[in-house]
Amino acid sequence: MIVKPKNDSTRKIVRYSGESATLLILASFLYQWNNGLVVDDTETFSLILAFTCFLYTFLPKKQSTHK
Secondary structure, eight states: OOOOOSSHHHHHHHHHHHHHHHHHHHHHHHHHHHTTOOOOHHHHHHHHHHHHHHHHTTSOOOOOSOO
């Protein structure tokens, strides 16, 4: 279940935390790749999840037509 943040400050917090998690996992991938280590399935899943959360914050907010 994905919950869409209601205000802009929450969206920015989610965006920055998702971006930092994505960069941290990407740095882990590069470190393991350079040292000839194997990347686990959980690391692949966490990269996909963090990247999806990061991209999800860029979707436009749906505006209500009725008040």
